[in-house]
Amino acid sequence: MWSMNLWIRIAIVAALGIGLWLPAEDAQAAGSWEWSVTPYLWTSSVSAKVKEDGVVISDNDVAFTDLLSNLDFALAAHAEGRRGRVGLLFDFFYIDLSTSETVPDHQDPEAPPPGSVVDLDIEQLILEGGGFYRLSGEETGLDLLFGLRWIGMDEVIQLTPPFPPNAPGQTKKSSPNLTDGFLGLRYVGQIGNKWGYSIRGDVATGDTELTLNGQAFFKYQIGQTGKYGLLFGYRYMGMEIKETIQGVVVETDLILSGPVFGFMFRW
Numbered sequence: 001m002w003s004m005n006l007w008i009r010i011a012i013v014a015a016l017g018i019g020l021w022l023p024a025e026d027a028q029a030a031g032s033w034e035w036s037v038t039p040y041l042w043t044s045s046v047s048a049k050v051k052e053d054g055v056v057i058s059d060n061d062v063a064f065t066d067l068l069s070n071l072d073f074a075l076a077a078h079a080e081g082r083r084g085r086v087g088l089l090f091d092f093f094y095i096d097l098s099t100s101e102t103v104p105d106h107q108d109p110e111a112p113p114p115g116s117v118v119d120l121d122i123e124q125l126i127l128e129g130g131g132f133y134r135l136s137g138e139e140t141g142l143d144l145l146f147g148l149r150w151i152g153m154d155e156v157i158q159l160t161p162p163f164p165p166n167a168p169g170q171t172k173k174s175s176p177n178l179t180d181g182f183l184g185l186r187y188v189g190q191i192g193n194k195w196g197y198s199i200r201g202d203v204a205t206g207d208t209e210l211t212l213n214g215q216a217f218f219k220y221q222i223g224q225t226g227k228y229g230l231l232f233g234y235r236y237m238g239m240e241i242k243e244t245i246q247g248v249v250v251e252t253d254l255i256l257s258g259p260v261f262g263f264m265f266r267w
Helices: 004-021 024-030 064-070
Strands: 034-042 045-052 055-062 071-083 086-102 117-137 141-160 170-174 177-191 195-206 210-222 228-245 248-266
Touching: 034 228, 045 086, 045 117, 055 086, 055 117, 055 141, 064 086, 086 141, 117 177, 141 195, 170 228, 170 248, 177 210, 210 248
Parallel strands: none
Antiparallel strands: 034 071, 034 248, 045 055, 045 248, 071 086, 086 117, 117 141, 141 170, 141 177, 177 195, 195 210, 210 228, 228 248
């Protein structure tokens, strides 16, 4: 029986084909393109679990308030263009963070000894590019989303044993460059003249085992021109990454989730 990942990949390829085939009359009747750019702050908590050959060596859950002390830099922006029923979307997200924990008491002979210090440094860049097609409605309605998501990550794991004093540690470095195709749906709605909202969910696979992305946003128009607006809501992204490093199978489960705040520019 074919795996779910294979079915997802087939669906993504089919959606990309539909996007390339979109009727020319839709674009001709739509008029000019309308664009928006939204720099945003994703105040996410981070959950990172790392396994080596099935043994958990690091399991961190860091709230955003704690993350600030470990955050070196972060930058994010979303851009979107629409012409009638067709549209393009791009997203950029970069984060650089580090965490540290001490291995608790345990009886597992294969795990790092109790009292060991595990330092985890993660630098991650996520680029997303794709398109959408308005399945129903005009200014509001249901969109089919499809495209590619590239994930670049530098991960450094430093294990320092508790004894003897000043004993040399073990360092493992990983720099996967992962490309996934994604497929999803988004509903865009309007509440009165000033307020709008969008709900999105997509699933991606390819170089990652599986990536789930979900978000719900409210938008508020500033002034009467519609050129500026505020965005706030919540976003979740969970990734399962598996690779072999120096003969060791390393599995990383990374979850980013939390409120989002942004400022929109439209033209």
